[in-house]
Amino acid sequence: MRRSCTCGILRLVAFLTICTMIVAGIAAPVASAQSSAGFVTLKTFPAAVTAIGTLGGATPTVVVATQNAGIYSMSGTSTVFRKLPAQLDLMRLTSIAVLEPDRWLIGTDGDGLWLVKGEGTSFDRVTTLGCTRVARIVQDLRDPNALFIASLCTGLNYSTDRGVTWKSVGEGIASSLVTDVMRLDGDRIAVSSQDAGVFVSVNNGTSYVKTPCPIKNVSSLAWSAAATTLFAAGGSGVAMTMDAGAHWTSLPSPGTVTSLAALPLGAVLVGTAERGVLRWESPSKAWWDVAQGTGVTSASTMVCTGTTLLVGGVTGALVRADLSAPVAAVAPAALDLGSIPVNQARSATFAITNLGAGTLDWRLENVPGYVTVTPQTGRGNGAVTVRVEGGSLGKGPYQSLLKVVTNGGDQAVTLRFSIAAAASVRIVLTVGKLAATVGGRTVTLDSAPYIDRGSGCTMVPIRAIVEALGGSVTWKAASRSIMIRLGTTSIVLRIGAMSATVDGVAKLVIVPATIIGGRTMVPVRFVAENLGCTVGWNALTRTVTIIRLG
Known part of the structure; x- marks a missing residue:
């Protein structure tokens, strides 16, 4: 339900084109666009996608599990998903690990772990795992023969023989309800649980220590190697840590979280039940939409292998993005x-x-x-x-x-x-603060107002104010000046000049316009009054009020 994209598996090829064939009565993939750029719908299955397993290399393979509607696979140069025999159809399939094109491990919630051979022609129950509730199967990136299983009855399990035999591990993990496991870097491993938050090992799994993660019921982990940041999600909460769990920051809720994924260039995506796929935007501290055209308005699972991102939806849509090329998000x-x-x-x-x-x-x-x-x-x-x-x-x-x-x-x-209809405009600015109000609405300024020490004049970022009044601001680089227009009035101020022109008439200014941090700051009273506004100053609250009558 999430995977870090930091592994060196070659990106999936061949099978990511649009299929126009029908095989075994299964509908062919439906393309979302004429080209393969960006997010493209590979196929719409008859039920919600619950798990995705992928393998790159010479024979790329994708295995998709659906909710009570079967397992489907696509391999090699084929562009068609083939439905497997119905042996596992009614089980709750939770996780898939594709070890080889013809050898897979499939985890279920309630029916244990299954080894699938011959590209789905053979199914065998793995009896060495002492748990019937598999939450996640994760390959250990440091050892091609080793795998983790996060289980909901025996906690963390480990195999060194490609899933043939398993042993319970995880000293210090004070929970048997383990939901996910993620190798970070070096000897650091993170494990999440359904009732005790996140545990981290710094000695390659010999022992684990509980972290102060603010989310107790954690369902997914994602590791952004580019940002050295671990993300944990559960319910409607998401938190992140930049020091392997020592300190955590709670993020705004994106909605009901179903999955996490970290992309190669550092972006972290969250799949949600209500809003589809979102991206964490650190500068604005908000979750942003990723791709409205994916057809996945309710995401159920995500997996990122190499440079291929696959997203499964509640409606059965399977969407992919080739991250080795540009992928637009608006x-x-x-x-x-x-x-x-x-x-x-x-x-x-x-x-x-x-x-x-x-x-x-x-x-x-x-x-x-x-x-x-x-x-x-x-x-x-x-x-x-x-x-x-x-x-x-x-x-x-x-x-x-x-x-x-x-x-x-x-x-x-x-x-x-x-x-x-026409209305008065009331703008309230506070010295030292980015937040301002325009007509009762809160807006964020590019730069905070400040008081010029020499003159005592309040300097403000002009563009947001003039545009809120209904005017426009034009920057003229050659003369290092700005032109302000509002109705029939025009004002020209030159950076550093002690004079300005208002409708072509020169006027003195007490303090010149200046550029700070790339933003043009001007004396608010001079500009506002020459645009026909009234200006008020409250020394107690350090606020400036600008009013333009309708």
Whole structure:
């Protein structure tokens, strides 16, 4: 239900193309796009996907278990999934380890561990495992013959002969309900449990120590080698640790978590029952949408092998992304600008991120004339600002679908807003804080307001304020100046200059505009009053209030 992508298994090939055949009465894979870039639906099975096993190399293999609808496999150059005999169909299949193309281990919850040979022609119960409830089968990356089993009755188990015989291990793990196991780096191994959180060994499994993980019922682990960070998830909670469990940070809840996966370049994905697949965005400390077009609005399991990510859905969809090439992710998937008075403007930003390798090229299409997007094309990761001016539209609701065309799969962003009657604008800024309010809504500024020591004037980041008033800001690099427009008024301020022009007339400023941290800061009273606003200062709360009447 999650796997780290740090192993050196060659990426899966051949079988990841679109199938147009029907074999043994099974529907052929349904493609989600014309190309194989980005996220592509390989097949939709007749029931929810519960487990995925993969093997790279000369004979790549994928084995998929479904909920009471059978096991399916695809191997070698074949692009068709073949249904296996129905011996295990009614069992609760939880985990699959593909040891060789014709030799697999399949774990169940209630019916123990099974060895499958001959690509599904032979099924044998493994009796050396003293537990019938297998939560996860994990290959030990340091030994090709060794495997772990996380079980829900005998805790952690280990095999050194490719799953033939098993012994119970894990001294110090104070739980028999073990749900997952993950080798981190060197001799460090992490184990999760259903009732006691996460345990870590620093001596290659000789002994384990309980960590202060804030989640007790942990179902999945993921190790991001690029960020040296361990993630643990259970229920609707996710936590991470950057020091192998000594200290943990709780993350915002993404919803009901079903799986975790760490990608080669460091991104960490979470599969959820309500929102599909999400990505953890560290700078914004939020979960962002990954791929709206995957057809997996409710993810049940994920596995990452080498550079191939496979996602299974509750509806039976199996989706893959080839991480050796660009893979586009756009977030958020929807922008709601709310109610925009005709005398104002609103803007919002969405991010375009490459989850794979190579250079991501992108452009915006289907942009209505009343919408301004900046920039409209780009390379690599980027942020796109979408702006709507109320004065250019009639009253009523609007909805548009902005298409993001990329060489890593196409995505879409839904834009919603409505145009309302003219209204006053009230902006409240606090010195030293990024949070501000605009018309009662909380917004985040690019830079915090501050008081200039020499003049006592309050300096603010101008773009967010002017755009909230319904105006626009243009940067002119050649003259190092900014032009502010609001209605029929225009103001030009040059960086470092003690004068500015208002509608072509020169005026003195007490303190010049300046650039701090890449953001243009201007004296708020000078700009706001020349735009026809009133400005108030509360020394007790250190807040500035700007009001523009409707």
